[in-house]
Amino acid sequence: MAGSRSSLRGGVRRGLAGIAVPPAVKLSRQADARAAAGDAAGAEPLYAQALAADPTLAGTHNNRGNALRALGRLDEAAAAYRAAVLHGLHEGMAHYNLGSVLRQAERQDEAEAAFRQALALRPDHAEAWNNCGNLLRDLGRFGGAAVDYRRALALRPDWADAHDNLGAVLYLLHEQGGEEDAAALARLWRRDHPDNPLARHIGAAIAGEEADPRAPDDYVRQTFDLFADEFDRKLAELDYRAPALLAGLLSDEEPAGDLDVLDAGCGTGLCAEALRPYARRLVGVDLSDGMLNRARARGLYDGLHEAELVGFLATHRLAFDLVMAADVFCYFGVLDDALAAACAALRPGGRLAFTVEALDPADGRPHRVATHGRYAHAEAYIRTAVANAGLMLRRCDRDRLRFESGEPVTGLVVLAGRPAG
Template sequence: MRAKTVKSTATVFTEAMRAYEDGKPADARRLARQLVESAPSFGGAHYLLGLLALDQGQGKRAAGHLATAIAITPGQSALHLAMGRALEMGNEVAEASLHFRTVLNIHPHHAEAHARLGHLLRQQGRVDEAISHCRHAVTADPGHAEAWNTLGALLQQQGDPREAAQCLRRALQLRPVWPTALNNFGLALKECGNLAEAAAILEGAVDIRPDHAGTRTNLASVLRAMGQLDRAREQAEKAVKLAPRDSDSWVELGLIRQAQGHEDGAASAFDRATAIAPDQIKPWFCLAESCRAIGQTDRAAQAYRHCLTLDPDDSHGAGLGLALTGSADTPQRAPQAYVRQLFDEYADRFDSALVGALDYRGPALLADALNRCLDERRDLAVLDAGCGTGLAAPVLRPLAATLDGLDLSPAMVAKARDRGIYDSLHEAELEQFLSRRRVEYDLIAAADVMVYLGDLTPVLNAARGALRDDGILAFTVEKAENCDSYMLGAKHRYAHAADYIRRQADFAGFTVALLEDAVTRKDGGVDVPGMVAVLRKQSRKGD
């Protein structure tokens, strides 16, 4: 009889891997187990069993096999990559990250390891590191759809929706029918102000994955922004039915009810959201605003105070709301964190919203006032204070030898830089910035800035110190009626009395060159009473 041929370990492993790659897991598993019995010190069999367990979603079993394989043959990048995936499946984020880093120590340009590590770092809130790894991933492999998607989501989170949209568009070119990327792309488009396209993308994502509450919530948010409130409410109601423990869905439903004028229903939805997520600020702030609207001032004050406990820097302006309930004195100014966040979030749709929806006229009014007060003066050192995206730059540039821009919001400063009009741009708080600039400017213009300041004394004093002799401070304000100083309005903006501006100007060392009524913007289609002021620096002994 002919002797039975005994296949080598390498031959059996090759057959096993071929079966695995050909989509025959049962054959691959049988051969791998055969190898474990015949060659227990051969790591490849444990590696294959680990891959098979991963494919079945059995992360713990996969990790056991892969740990054995790594112990037998340490230093193999494929083993550490698979082990990272297994640990990630078991939500062991830190341990998984270590294995992906091990892969990168062996192969610094390994696209998949960079992509997986970026995804995990995002979960840990380490956004900058995550972005760096995702960029490495797409550089190493431009066809890595998952890395493009994660990078897009991260950039959206960081406040760069335009680049986010570009990344997500690339991800969808690689994987066109991908609900997660469609959802992320829709959010980025919304932040860019492309509401109709965002709605179409999110509707497509809902069609593919109708049981995903988050996508329906995002679609509802876009439809609300478009004014399609009935459709928005339908999506939000479906979202809360699909995920009754999702606070974001309840908040969105509350915002829609609020927009429809159903404040009691809005408060009820926000109340549900606070019960689900008691440590999140937004539900509490929305509840506070809604309770204030329906006259439940004690309840509103309690919610505002809770916001301040959760966020002492007050990035939502809860302190302003608390003052509006009558439970606290009116602050002298809006919190810096609130103004910064407000305009960071607003930056990408600022121009279209302000000029289009609100019919904003601040720069034009300042230009007219300055033309009347400056005579033929040109070649000035000009500061555009609170420059935002640079809407006032075109009317200030013809007056300027040098034009500086200043804003508290980094996102606004970035948008202003894109215009290419300013000689320099600065990210700082107005009063602090002016206090460091002694006798430097001929003109300081501030359109729609003083509405976030109640007491004007500090900023007028700082402006006077920063102006040269005969220098000009020009600004717009909202006008307070039946008030002798300033008051805080329901939209968390300050309004000032004309006599108050005259008194404060004189006190700070200015003469009033011009102070007249003007309408700088609309709110809900109604003109908001305002004023435009031009103050000229007086000469004083000792200046």
């Protein structure tokens, strides 16, 4: 019996028909195993040896291209993908791989031709439509990019990245003078994806249609989950000042370190360093788990909660001495519920500090959602809403929150308090 098992294993090594595996194929398979283990540096020489033995292995050319791309050898990767096509790999994926590496190498015209060939061979490849859209966006062809993103979403309706890409390119199209085209495409986006939070909110803003009283929770969560890893870097590039401005409102008071403090919509924890000296207990709340993971890494919070803000405040009545909300209420149009909940969560004498984007008084409306999805508020509305919530307004300053597209964004920096009596 032992001899029979040994003979069977030997037969498997030679293949079912008893034909030995060619050396080039063996080398290619060894390279595939290394590539699958994440060892591109070890795989690439084996692919090269395999192709030296048999240059007609189209799939091996393609896989070598993948390894070369992982190693940053982009021109060589492009040559490998072209060799794969030359030797008969006439399928969409080879052309898609070629387009992707050419885009990475900033060879845009060649990349677009490769993507179009990939899509001609495989029109159901959502990733190819999305990446072709990315290429057109790089080239400033925003309308064409939007069309390609829509094609990707027709194939993968729930793909968050493609929705985010479409919203971003419609914003760019609108800001670069294509308001009518952007509005028309935004209306189609809303029509085709009525349950998607980005389509519902950003689509309405760009189309100039009636927006919700506040940004949908799913929109906020999805936006910041996607943005979490680059959030701090992006805001630094925009000279984001809201946390520092809010800290300035508190600077005339000695940080006794005995307050219960809530960082409302804490994000990655940019306010934590300023708040920590005031707090015996510092708590953060945010909708985005991705943002909370970054905040947790700072090690400055006593507790972090993934929750919707108004609901969280409503279940923590009289729990805090200070609530800070840096650029959080810009995701609310109507502020009544949020400010009332904040007042209820404050102890007598407690303070609420927050920022909003300032709406030009000439607009005439209390609040308005802009094409980037954030609401701006009129100062008169803020003053009225604060009073209606049972809070006393202590400061309402105008200052620059950040830059956007090279232009300063003016905001209102507000300090209010719950009466002590």
